[in-house]
Amino acid sequence: MQQEWINWSGSIRFTPKSIETPENEEMLVDLVRQAVAFKRNLRVVGSSHSCSQVFKTDDILVSLEKFADIESYDATAGTATVNAGMKLHDISQALLKVGLAMENIGDVDYQAIAPAIGTGTHGAGKHLTNLSGQVIGLRMVTGTGEIVECSLEQNPELLRAARVSMGTLGIFTAVKLRLLPAYKLHRQEWCTHIDDCLANLDWLMEENRNFAFYWYPRRDEARIRIWNLPGQGSTDLSFARLDKEWSGWSGEVLPTPQELRYDESEYSLPVEVAPECFKKVRQRVKEKHRQMVGWRILYRPIARDDAYLSNAYERDIVAITLHQNAALPHWEYFTDIESIFQAYDGRPHWGKKHTLKAKDLRSLYPMWNRFQEIRQRLDPNGIFLTRYLRELLVGE
Amino acid sequence: MKTLGKTTWAIPGGHIPLRSTGHEPEFTSRDELCLLNTSDQEANVEIAIFHADREPVGSYRLKVQARRVRHIRFNDLIDPEAILLDTDYASVIESDVPIVVQFSRLDSSQAEKSILSTMAFPAS
Numbered sequence: 227m228q229q230e231w232i233n234w235s236g237s238i239r240f241t242p243k244s245i246e247t248p249e250n251e252e253m254l255v256d257l258v259r260q261a262v263a264f265k266r267n268l269r270v271v272g273s274s275h276s277c278s279q280v281f282k283t284d285d286i287l288v289s290l291e292k293f294a295d296i297e298s299y300d301a302t303a304g305t306a307t308v309n310a311g312m313k314l315h316d317i318s319q320a321l322l323k324v325g326l327a328m329e330n331i332g333d334v335d336y337q338a339i340a341p342a343i344g345t346g347t348h349g350a351g352k353h354l355t356n357l358s359g360q361v362i363g364l365r366m367v368t369g370t371g372e373i374v375e376c377s378l379e380q381n382p383e384l385l386r387a388a389r390v391s392m393g394t395l396g397i398f399t400a401v402k403l404r405l406l407p408a409y410k411l412h413r414q415e416w417c418t419h420i421d422d423c424l425a426n427l428d429w430l431m432e433e434n435r436n437f438a439f440y441w442y443p444r445r446d447e448a449r450i451r452i453w454n455l456p457g458q459g460s461t462d463l464s465f466a467r468l469d470k471e472w473s474g475w476s477g478e479v480l481p482t483p484q485e486l487r488y489d490e491s492e493y494s495l496p497v498e499v500a501p502e503c504f505k506k507v508r509q510r511v512k513e514k515h516r517q518m519v520g521w522r523i524l525y526r527p528i529a530r531d532d533a534y535l536s537n538a539y540e541r542d543i544v545a546i547t548l549h550q551n552a553a554l555p556h557w558e559y560f561t562d563i564e565s566i567f568q569a570y571d572g573r574p575h576w577g578k579k580h581t582l583k584a585k586d587l588r589s590l591y592p593m594w595n596r597f598q599e600i601r602q603r604l605d606p607n608g609i610f611l612t613r614y615l616r617e618l619l620v621g622e
Numbered sequence: 623m624k625t626l627g628k629t630t631w632a633i634p635g636g637h638i639p640l641r642s643t644g645h646e647p648e649f650t651s652r653d654e655l656c657l658l659n660t661s662d663q664e665a666n667v668e669i670a671i672f673h674a675d676r677e678p679v680g681s682y683r684l685k686v687q688a689r690r691v692r693h694i695r696f697n698d699l700i701d702p703e704a705i706l707l708d709t710d711y712a713s714v715i716e717s718d719v720p721i722v723v724q725f726s727r728l729d730s731s732q733a734e735k736s737i738l739s740t741m742a743f744p745a746s
């Protein structure tokens with residue numbers, strides 16, 4: 227019987243013809259080769275936390291949930307090779323046991339590692355890249371069923387193209403990560419008025435290892451979150467009230483448990499224009515969207531990287547994220563604010579809601595054409611492309 | 623201290639004004655609950671929101687510590703979903719220990735702010 231697949235927020239629903247959970251690379255290669263032979267379409271899925279249509283297919287859906295171990299690690303070099311379907315939470319726990327940790331993760335740790343990398347998932351911190359920036363090598367099954375490896379040393383261009391590719395160059399089976407010795411962080415949450423938060427933004431972003439703020443549209447207040455190595459960073463924000471603080475291993479204090487379901491839209495802006503863009507967003511929300519929108523807007527700085535389709539490709543950025551309760555309408559809100567993001571050259575998060583298509587995206591990514599050449603070479607039959615992805619990447 | 627109040631309260635006349643004038647959050651137009659728990663036990667409170675044109679939404683869950691008072695703006699309730707501004711709604715408040723419930727509205731749509739305050743209906 228065919229089974230409906232529903233993403234985390236509930237806004238993406240589809241019924242694939244089959245759902246496959248291969249146990250090893252050989253079985254995955256077989257699935258891909260059969261898809262090529264029978265002109266089928268095949269998409270791979272992780273934890274279904276994306277709310278864009280990146281993994282939606284009406285044909286074959288593949289889950290790598292059985293690819294869920296640390297393949298190898300080198301504590302001295304600070305590296306580990308991790309199976310592509312392993313969840314970030316499990317990776318943090320397994321690495322801690324051998325004295326290692328990821329440099330940074332996002333707001334939650336429910337995602338699988340390959341999709342988190344492949345959609346440009348990021349945490350918060352002016353000097354920290356997104357998760358794809360922590361990748362130094364990977365292995366994947368391409369659209370012709372070949373197993374291909376690339377790393378910083380071996381075929382580095384392919385690595386730059388593949389890191390953020392939403393599973394359209396190949397299905398990652400393992401990724402090699404650059405890691406840190408296990409470390410503890412002190413997390414603080416401060417409450418203040420948004421005007422005070424904005425007035426102090428520059429030094430807060432500079433002084434703290436990890437920094438983010440939430441703006442609450444129905445109060446005009448902000449919650450500032452900062453994480454630092456013990457004894458470092460800001461400890462006394464005279465303009466704010468300390469609400470909570472605690473310390474622990476990085477993998478425990480970086481993420482925040484998240485039960486309440488929501489849809490989100492996010493754009494990354496050059497760091498220089500982000501405060502001005504945020505102020506426009508704030509003004510528009512207060513004028514036009516407060517009736518429907520009660521939930522926070524998130525502001526997070528991220529360091530530049532060199533992955534071709536990364537939202538931080540060759541520019542330091544700030545990601546501004548809109549949230550809306552899953553049960554309430556979101557498109558009118560998201561598309562209206564999207565026009566502000568676009569006026570500031572914003573690049574959308576690949577795993578969140580946006581309306582851009584290939585024609586709009588091309589000019590935002592200097593290596594767009596090169597990426598497409600590589601994609602066509604690795605998936606000449608387009609078995610990884612769906613209608614949504616064709617519109618997104620090809621523009622037919 | 624004697625435990626005062628009831629366990630079920632109702633407020634039929636909810637309507638959060640859309641516009642605000644003045645510095646926020648002090649002057650944000652709002653509907654607000656004031657919950658008084660005089661008992662020696664923490665109160666687990668559940669709020670259901672009723673609408674004119676669709677099924678009720680809830681529960682919105684919150685706690686009021688023993689022998690404490692807590693103010694909550696309906697504007698800020700987002701779990702399970704934000705309450706629409708400028709839209710009629712009603713609320714039913716249930717607590718596992720007796721509490722006293724008061725309702726206030728601050729309307730700053732005009733620069734001359736207006737305040738309304740009333741006891742909720744003690745249903746049981």
Ligand SMILES: Cc1cc2nc3c(=O)[nH]c(=O)nc-3n(C[C@H](O)[C@H](O)[C@H](O)COP(=O)(O)OP(=O)(O)OC[C@H]3O[C@@H](n4cnc5c(N)ncnc54)[C@H](O)[C@@H]3O)c2cc1C
Pocket residue numbers: 234269270271272273274275276277280281290310311331332333334336337338339340341342344345346347348349392393394396397398399484575576577578
């Ligand atoms: C509660 C919540 C919190 C979030 N927090 C953040 C955050 O802090 N920062 C941020 O940037 N984003 C955040 N996101 C977005 C989220 O990180 C991304 O959408 C991420 O891709 C989801 O991972 P997943 O495992 O659910 O992947 P899925 O949504 O299942 O898949 C995402 C993409 O990865 C592809 N893929 C899956 N497996 C593979 C593979 N083995 N090889 C290649 N491609 C593959 C899929 O085909 C799809 O294109 C959040 C989302 C939610 C719901």
